[in-house]
Amino acid sequence: MLTFTIRRLLMAIPTLLFISLVIFLLVDFAPGSPMSQIPLTVPPEVRLKIIEAMGANDPLFVRYLLWLKQFFWVEPLVLFDTLFGTSHAHGMQRIVSWQSRSPVMDIIWQRLPQTLSVVGSAYVIGVLIALPIGIYSAYRQYSWFDQLGTFIAMIGFSVPTFFTGVVLILVFSVNLGWFPSIYDTSLRVTDWESFLKQVKQMAMPVAVLALYNAAQISRYMRSSMLDNLAQDYVRTARAKGMAERVVVLKHVLRNSLIPVVTVIALGIPTIFGGAIITEQVFKVNGLGALLINAIHGSDLPMVQTLTFIFAVLIVMFNLIADVLYGMLDPRIRYD
Amino acid sequence: MLDASPKPIPPLVQVRGLKMYFPIYTGLLRRHTGDVKAVDGVSFDIMPGETLGLVGESGCGKSTVGRALLRLYEITGGNVVINGTDIATLGPEALRKARPQMQMVFQDPQASLNPRMTLADIIGEPLDEHTDWNSDRKLARVYELMDAVGLNRRFANRFPHEFSGGQRQRIGIARALALNPRFIVCDEPIAALDVSIQAQVVNLLEDLQDKLGLTYLFISHDLSMVRHIADRVAVMYLGRIAELSPRDALYARPLHPYAEALLSAVPEPDPTLARARQRIILQGDVPSPANPPKGCNFCTRCPKAFDLCRRVKPELAEVEPGRFVACHLFSDTAAAGSTGASEAKERNQQGVTQ
Numbered sequence: 001m002l003t004f005t006i007r008r009l010l011m012a013i014p015t016l017l018f019i020s021l022v023i024f025l026l027v028d029f030a031p032g033s034p035m036s037q038i039p040l041t042v043p044p045e046v047r048l049k050i051i052e053a054m055g056a057n058d059p060l061f062v063r064y065l066l067w068l069k070q071f072f073w074v075e076p077l078v079l080f081d082t083l084f085g086t087s088h089a090h091g092m093q094r095i096v097s098w099q100s101r102s103p104v105m106d107i108i109w110q111r112l113p114q115t116l117s118v119v120g121s122a123y124v125i126g127v128l129i130a131l132p133i134g135i136y137s138a139y140r141q142y143s144w145f146d147q148l149g150t151f152i153a154m155i156g157f158s159v160p161t162f163f164t165g166v167v168l169i170l171v172f173s174v175n176l177g178w179f180p181s182i183y184d185t186s187l188r189v190t191d192w193e194s195f196l197k198q199v200k201q202m203a204m205p206v207a208v209l210a211l212y213n214a215a216q217i218s219r220y221m222r223s224s225m226l227d228n229l230a231q232d233y234v235r236t237a238r239a240k241g242m243a244e245r246v247v248v249l250k251h252v253l254r255n256s257l258i259p260v261v262t263v264i265a266l267g268i269p270t271i272f273g274g275a276i277i278t279e280q281v282f283k284v285n286g287l288g289a290l291l292i293n294a295i296h297g298s299d300l301p302m303v304q305t306l307t308f309i310f311a312v313l314i315v316m317f318n319l320i321a322d323v324l325y326g327m328l329d330p331r332i333r334y335d
Numbered sequence: 336m337l338d339a340s341p342k343p344i345p346p347l348v349q350v351r352g353l354k355m356y357f358p359i360y361t362g363l364l365r366r367h368t369g370d371v372k373a374v375d376g377v378s379f380d381i382m383p384g385e386t387l388g389l390v391g392e393s394g395c396g397k398s399t400v401g402r403a404l405l406r407l408y409e410i411t412g413g414n415v416v417i418n419g420t421d422i423a424t425l426g427p428e429a430l431r432k433a434r435p436q437m438q439m440v441f442q443d444p445q446a447s448l449n450p451r452m453t454l455a456d457i458i459g460e461p462l463d464e465h466t467d468w469n470s471d472r473k474l475a476r477v478y479e480l481m482d483a484v485g486l487n488r489r490f491a492n493r494f495p496h497e498f499s500g501g502q503r504q505r506i507g508i509a510r511a512l513a514l515n516p517r518f519i520v521c522d523e524p525i526a527a528l529d530v531s532i533q534a535q536v537v538n539l540l541e542d543l544q545d546k547l548g549l550t551y552l553f554i555s556h557d558l559s560m561v562r563h564i565a566d567r568v569a570v571m572y573l574g575r576i577a578e579l580s581p582r583d584a585l586y587a588r589p590l591h592p593y594a595e596a597l598l599s600a601v602p603e604p605d606p607t608l609a610r611a612r613q614r615i616i617l618q619g620d621v622p623s624p625a626n627p628p629k630g631c632n633f634c635t636r637c638p639k640a641f642d643l644c645r646r647v648k649p650e651l652a653e654v655e656p657g658r659f660v661a662c663h664l665f666s667d668t669a670a671a672g673s674t675g676a677s678e679a680k681e682r683n684q685q686g687v688t689q
Contacts, residue, residue, distance in 0.1 A: 232442075232447040233450070235447070236507075237460075238407060239407060240461040240464065241432070243431065255451055328451075330450065331494065
């Protein structure tokens with residue numbers, strides 16, 4: 001297992017380098033330029049100076065190599081410095097956002113908590129709802145519970161989050177006035193009062209995203225349970241005279257969880273990616289909102305860095321899913 | 336060999352009028368429009384220590400009989416009395432308590448073992464559920480069972496996929512034996528194995544029967560293997576028993592036309608005998624069990640069918656000592672003339688008595 005993991009990590013390096021190049025080229029070739037952000041009243045020679053100062057005028061490969069160096073060498077050093085109070089990265093050029101002129105990684109660190117608390121808790125809640133629903137739906141296939149679960153999952157799948165989000169705002173903020181419609185990022189949780197306020201403002205975006213996640217995962221859980229319920233070894237377990245609870249929870253569920261765990265692990269990078277649309281609807285100032293603003297403003301370093309971080313996470317969680325698979329299923333060994 | 340003379344020992348397994356219908360739902364509203372009559376009124380007895388072979392072509396309901404007998408299906412009708420308890424009517428908890436005395440060896444040794452459990456877990460799990468032994472005693476029992484089926488004790492912590500087909504089937508047998516059952520249904524235990532391993536497994540089953548006094552229902556489509564292991568043989572066709580006879584009598588002189596045709600299909604190893612042999616080749620296909628023929632189930636393909644066969648279903652009746660046949664050729668009414676059709680049915684309704 002360890003050799004497999006190390007081998008996969010080594011293989012991930014060329015993959016990620018290639019991905020970073022593709023992202024860089026895509027972002028660079030995309031229409032829109034940083035120059036469009038500079039007001040037309042600025043004289044041409046000043047414009048040129050600004051562009052030169054941003055490094056946007058250099059040849060493509062120079063900018064790419066510089067970005068590589070900044071991402072893989074300077075930023076880790078900066079992180080090391082902040083963690084241990086050293087000053088190795090002193091005077092080095094960090095990746096700087098063209099929009100705000102501040103280091104990209106600092107902005108990302110600022111935005112990460114919002115995304116993790118809202119999108120992350122929505123994912124956890126979605127999984128916690130989905131698993132029991134999926135298990136019971138499969139066990140009582142075609143019962144009214146299963147039909148209802150299927151119906152709700154269908155809604156969760158097919159109704160886009162910008163619609164459910166707006167409906168929730170209309171009902172619970174505008175009409176009932178229970179929850180605020182705008183997420184207040186500056187709220188600090190210090191006491192019970194502010195904690196309640198935080199829960200309230202998280203409720204609606206979390207509900208929208210949890211419905212969407214639960215819809216998907218409950219379907220996976222259900223179909224995986226159904227696959228296993230029909231297996232011969234389940235009949236064997238019943239013939240042994242095991243209690244129904246043991247048959248379902250020990251024999252069927254453990255085998256059914258293998259593919260579901262993989263799906264859940266593969267879904268985790270999307271948490272970091274943020275739910276772009278939902279964050280926009282509820283004005284959550286997270287990574288999704290950051291990315292969309294950077295795209296609007298042709299902020300190439302920001303888009304490049306964010307997208308590449310997502311790519312790294314996806315590659316990592318693919319590996320984690322594979323390792324989990326090997327741990328859960330004794331038939332799979334990576335040696 | 337058992338004969339028809341009344342015995343003081345009661346049969347271990349008594350099956351009367353066993354019916355297993357699988358409902359068919361069709362149309363927009365999934366209305367119940369019919370049934371697949373997989374098993375349609377099957378009756379037989381199995382004496383303690385006996386092996387009853389159950390043969391028939393694919394889809395005739397052999398496996399369904401085996402599973403319904405242990406109530407792995409909710410049966411549609413009939414009685415199954417095993418060791419004095421009517422399995423067909425037990426509640427879920429009572430049924431679970433009754434499971435130790437009746438076990439099953441399944442057809443597919445790969446699929447019937449939980450892939451995520453080790454051999455020791457698989458064999459020992461029934462002990463967790465039905466005994467209050469401590470773990471040492473359970474492990475000792477697991478080792479004892481592994482010895483009994485010829486598995487090396489070192490394999491106890493391996494997973495099913497690490498074994499060959501024959502070894503897996505022996506795991507399945509050890510698992511079935513764990514709780515000292517009296518009656519074991521062997522549902523085509525050798526169908527998924529290659530020939531050299533088949534002999535091993537069948538001999539193991541025979542040895543265990545001698546040692547532990549087991550009673551088997553041996554389901555198979557391999558007629559020569561059934562001839563080797565069974566004391567009596569039941570031939571099934573389309574959910575009903577066509578003939579139930581002692582082994583030697585059946586193989587020497589099958590009475591039911593279907594049994595005759597089936598046995599003529601057994602390959603003959605001697606080429607000169609094989610050339611001289613008359614093979615009965617049946618025409619047409621097996622009718623659908625959802626819509627069986629009105630009269631005898633076999634009348635559509637029977638070379639000896641006559642008028643009565645297409646109108647009245649023949650009941651299983653004892654035509655010679657110990658030999659039961661469901662065929663109008665052997666019923667008294669048919670021999671006397673084809674007048675009393677309904678009378679014939681009434682007279683034979685009692686089914687089998689030993």
